[in-house]
Amino acid sequence: MMIRNAVKQDAAGIAKVHVDCWRTTYKGLMPDSLLDNLSYEQRQEQWENGIGTPQQILFVAEDENQEIVGFACGSKRESAKEPHAGDLMAIYVLEEHQGKGFGKELTAQIFNRLHELGCQTVYVEVLAENKSKFFYESLGAKLYQEEQMSIMGEDLDVLIYQWKSYDHLLL
Template sequence: MSLIQVRPATLRDAKAIAEIHVASSQDAYKDLLPRSALDLFSVQKRQAFWREAIDLCEPQVQVAHLDGQVMGFVGFDRSRDKGTPATTGEIWALFVNPIHWDKGVGLALWDAARDGLQEEGCTKVTLWTYMRNDRAMSFFEKAGFKRDLGSARTAEVGGAPLEEMRLFRSLV
């Protein structure tokens, strides 16, 4: 049985969430983006974003913690994709501090997001991830997500182009 607990984020968590977001992004994307793009990730900017998200509950943000230490976070809500039904949810973000990778933190966060989306009446969930982010692709495919092969698009991250793809799965 895991001792990892998941709870709704509070404004006090915003800095830890921002630090995890930056550290995890820089580690996960080190082979996808040039160093100059990775250096643009800012804890200060991410903290402002996550403070607002937590304050407005958009998306819903939950943190995984152990003994009071925030280990990762997930943001989820209704899908932001145009034309999707109200019963489609979306994982907006799921990041784990790299020192806690492969310890069950991501699974605990996914379980909490899935439960939250089901409570909101969602029957399907989607997310966007970078196609060359093998760690994320593997994690989400193990969690039952499938690739939406017609969804590939190019996103700009720190001035560098990255191909991303939507993944989806049923919640029923």
């Protein structure tokens, strides 16, 4: 297992993981038509434009064949309301590689960087029906708030989890 900072050349691998994970993770939670219309090319373009931006923290996980099998991204909140907070914005690991520690390692890298940026609290949003909420809970996240959000034109119930302390996750 290798966790490293993402570079522009990783955009295609990240896009593949992103689309494939959406199709497995959100099957039954989002309309099939939405999932079927996801495009590797479109996601690759989005990632090419986002990788390397100063406000984004992005790590990839590679397997023993140096194939990207997961990624995680986060950022420090630039809000005056909560100046010492950050977000775990996304974490995806291909289904066949889940349960091998990739998710925990990716999360730890994001948290290390957020800690370096002075973040004292970290948030993550997850669909209420998404079983990944149990992953966040196992890492010590506590339910902070519930709300409804429009994601790609669909109104969905979202849970917002919070870590007020995350020293146990730092490397």
